[in-house]
Amino acid sequence: MALKMVKGSIDRMFDKNLQDLVRGIRNHKEDEAKYISQCIDEIKQELKQDNIAVKANAVCKLTYLQMLGYDISWAAFNIIEVMSASKFTFKRIGYLAASQCFHEGTDVIMLTTNQIRKDLSSPNQYDTGVALTGLSCFVTPDLARDLANDIMTLMSHTKPYIRKKAVLIMYKVFLKYPESLRPAFPRLKEKLEDPDPGVQSAAVNVICELARRNPKNYLSLAPLFFKLMTSSTNNWVLIKIIKLFGALTPLEPRLGKKLIEPLTNLIHSTSAMSLLYECVNTVIAVLISLSSGMPNHSASIQLCVQKLRILIEDSDQNLKYLGLLAMSKILKTHPKSVQSHKDLILQCLDDKDESIRLRALDLLYGMVSKKNLMEIVKKLMIHVDKAEGTTYRDELLTKIIDICSQSNYQYITNFEWYISILVELTRLEGTRHGHLIAAQMLDVAIRVKAIRKFAVSQMAMLLDNAHLIASNTQRNGICEVLYAAAWICGEFSEHLEEANQTLEAMLRPKVTTLPGHIQAVYVQNMVKLYASILQQKEQAGEKEAAQEITQLMIERLPQFVQSADLEVQERASCILQLIKYIQKLQVKEVPVAEEVIALFAGELNPVAPKAQKKVPVPEGLDLDAWINEPPSDSESEDEKPKTIFHDEEQRHSKPRHPEMDEEELARRREARKQEQANNPFYIKSSPSPQKRYQDTPGVEHIPVVQIDLSVPLKVPGMPMSDQYVKLEEERRHKQKLEKDKKKKKQKKEKRGKHHRHNSLHTESEEDIAPAHHVDIITEEMPENALPSDEDDKDPNDPYKALDIDLDKPLADSEKLPVQRHRNAEALKTPESEVPPVEKKSKKPKKKEKKHKEKEKDKGKKKEKEKKVVEEEEEEKKEEDLDFWLSTAPPPGSAAQPQSGPQTSAAVASEPEGVKKEEREEQQEEEEEDEGKKSSKHKKKKHKKEKEEKSKDKKKSKKKHHHSEEEMAESVQNGTLDDEPLPPMSSYRLLAENPYIKTTYDIQGNLQNDSQVTVSVIFENKSTSFLKSMELNVLDSLNTKMLRPEGSSVHDGIPVPFQLPPGISNEAQFVFTLQSIVMAQKLKGTLSFIVKNDEGSTHEKLDFKLHFSCASYLITTPCYSDAFAKLLESGDLHMSSIKVDGISISFQHLLAKICFHHHFSVVERVDSCASMYSRSIQGHHVCLLVKKGENSVSIDGKCSDPTLLSNLLDEMKETLSKC
């Protein structure tokens, strides 16, 4: 064996290792590919060898090559070989390679199942860890199904290192195998309160990710998360939780109200920008969800905007960017609060970082108003000129168009200005967005009737200067605007002043270099132009001129007939023939203009983009049914090729009813007219505009009046939008003056006739009347249009499968697939097992169930006895989410008075309401699990009672909650036995005198391995007022009281409250320790002032604070398999004690140990039980408790012998008191 190993390492010395490979690749820069293929050949040889070290080395090299982009999928099997190596070194490499190159398509992946299972249960935590990490990268649905149960067991591993990995990987498992979610969820939830902060944060991560996709199933966890949020100091965790709340609030607006306060507190207090950013984002989300119901959060919005402003003003580009991003979210719901920061945002437009400028552009969209639109666009136009990169310039262009055209050109007061802006934009070279500009031109010209004349003149100019626009054609997108120009000039040719000139421009030979579809439009619109010129000339009686123009057409059209573009060619030849025919008629001196014009008669109305979709299918219409009997096969075959071309028409003809006669048609027409008349949204072809606007409030609030041409339409030369800006300003000024005059007049008249006008000017703050009132023709919709769009969800959403109700009890069928032999042991001892509840539900065995039922019958009597206790708990249960949301005071503030100077005290003194909630949840589960009578019934009964009681409760809570809490804990810890337990309290007497009694309890701090929290209850026994209480201890080397910064070791800590007569209250003090293996005693003094009618006296009370070893233990649940592993590991020391003369029942005994010494029961068989606990410094303590006739023996195992013997001594003392 040794020889083999030596041989192996000698072999290895001749192989290339990874470093050699890397170095080699770097040295062969010229012929890298050749060198690598040579290396791959070597690797293939190495993989054939038996030596696992050689193989691992080869796989390691392959992993490197994979990163360089080489395919290594052929080595998948070898990778698995290396994965199954027994040595961690190789295993690690194998799993790394697998995680880098395995994916769902890798067929050998199913071979890994057993290997992974083996590694998961390895006693070495790093083997398990490496397997989990690898699995997270290549888990498949099959692997997820087969391993779900193993991973779930690992979630309660003794080592937090494994627990947190197992928890995180569960998310991947859920995604691949959604059925596992419900069985695993209770344990996942439990991990939210894991003593290890890493595990806790992992659980938060997973649940947050789950909840973000399907928030509604996680609403019930809100109270728990709320508690975590108010108590956690880990920013990583906080961010996740806050994000989760962001997802939950849209579903439960009341939650939003509750959140605002703690969130704004965080915003004020945190110095971490990432947390601040998250809070602001969530506040925004909350406010958006609240916006309908609660308008009174302007303070919060203001705070967010302020903070964002600070971000934007920061010199850090990242913060600037995010600030703008978040700002745009606010903009959607609270545009006003953002608008006040317009200066800042405009400033960002000058930023040197393009991505920031783009963000600022996004914001501008919501910043514009009628007042500032021109100014903003002017600024943008300057940027367009300056912009270097085409992408940014294109973005600017689209933004300008977006901003101007938003909500039906709401902010445009002067369309001439807009047209000239569009024309100016055509001067951009190399933009991709020519079609956008074209579309705008068409849209405006069609919909704004009043602007047509101006638009046509501008378009004519464009056509005239087409050579500038189309200079380097084809790749130049801007020539698209010629499409629009040609169409507008043709369609509205009646407005053209120099039609001849435009026609000539359109007939230029250069036009044939334009893209086909533009030429086609040219050809078509030439005829329109031609027709209108013809009419003009004929009316004027200039026959010669008419013939000249016909001649011109006949001369120039052939260049289009020769076009390679089918469409152009077809239209041109068709039109050429038509015009030749016209020429013939003209020679005969027949007037033709009327007939030619008739070709293009009728108005085009814009149709809404979704109109076609919204036509409802008439009742009884079946598009698949035959209208006529199907023709014979041969015929239909003949027709087939035709249908390709006539597809469109056929489809349209189908709905038509063939048997409809004239009468029927007339009747229907009448009915439709009636309907249209009643439908306020139906727009008739030429209605009186005034009337329409009265009928349709809110469709458009740009008022419709006769065109008022206060601005000269014709501007010499190319249009300059700037001129319009100036003109507009003047006009506004004038208007203002006029208005002022009017107002004065109005005052004189007192009651003006302005009612109608007022309703039109909804935005009174910017009282600017449009320059020329514009009639925007709204888009037509079909009658009976369906009102809403059906929102289609993506059916392939991988998270959809995880939309599972988690509150329902588990069904039998929902257990995770478990390998038989692994479970056999558990089956044998169903009675003796005392696992935490949800574990049972995972493995519901019929036998067990039956047994339980029997037990229940027996237990019924006892239940009655317990009734009193139960009822009390019952009422706690009833505080469900609703209650938490509606009446419970914000726990943050409840915790405040107690928190005092110590930070960790705040953690310990969790809000009671929430704590209760938790417990109640657990109990609810228990109940549901055991299938007891529905608690709903009881709930109803007690509902009224409960509310009253809970009020009472709150008052007395301070006094009672401790003992209650402990009761619940011990029940939970101890067992599910029905035997009632005597009340126990862990509070021990600290010191007492006639004035005051103090009791204390010590709890290990979960977050910190060298701290414990001492809770002291101060009870005023006198009839005087106690104040200025101060607690001081004499620190030892090992144990020190945590004092606020700056105070010396001799300073006491003030108790943060005063005590009126007869009142008790609790304060917490944090102590730091170094070693925890020994019990400690600290001397201390409590000083206080007694104040009564006679005056005040200063009193002192000395005490000894006893830190038992048990107080360093934290109750930690442990599962039997993990427990067994721990015992096997062999690094624990053993010791044992025996106590005689014990009379109490075993059950009580266990409860006592659980309670006083912070242990939990792992397993119980008859009169024998194994117990587990963990110290704050991570020592494991395992106990085997056996009860004899009158004696109890305890065997203990612990990683520290001193700690163990001390613990056992303490236990002996406790037990001997029994």
Next chain:
Amino acid sequence: MQFMLLFSRQGKLRLQKWYVPLSDKEKKKITRELVQTVLARKPKMCSFLEWRDLKIVYKRYASLYFCCAIEDQDNELITLEIIHRYVELLDKYFGSVCELDIIFNFEKAYFILDEFLLGGEVQETSKKNVLKAIEQADLLQESQMSSSKSGIEYPSSCRTRAALKVIPPTLLHWAMMSEADGDMAIEVEPSHQYSITFYCRITDGNRRAV
């Protein structure tokens, strides 16, 4: 997080970790596209960009770009924090890390990443714990592998090691995570690390001598 890429200023990929299943072809395509886009950005530009339906967060440390893809609702700043934390971990582990460390010990870089992130989520927020885990796993690693870092001699041409990161904490003025994550006072001393690797080498030598 969907994936993490490390690449050099020359566009060479140094590390890739995918937390979503994608085909090799798709991965290559994404990598090529992102490397191009990120390298084209000017140094003064912010670290975020929108790409497809994801957000890309990247940061440059000396000659290396660290680049993460996150989803729409994820927090960009925390992702920057993750990147920085990873660099810090590398730095602690290698002792003033440089690009060559990552090239020659790419598997170590992966191991560290795997201890820090799992399935795209932060697994351990405490630097101390991550390093402890790695250290112990390294200890476990038997001596045959000659991958312990001190054994490597870089080619003489690249002896001058340009460290990835000069002054660690101050540049992160937007986040004060380390205060809150329980990292407290105990930090792994660099000397401590060296003693471990030293130990490894000795055993290594012994084995060979046998």
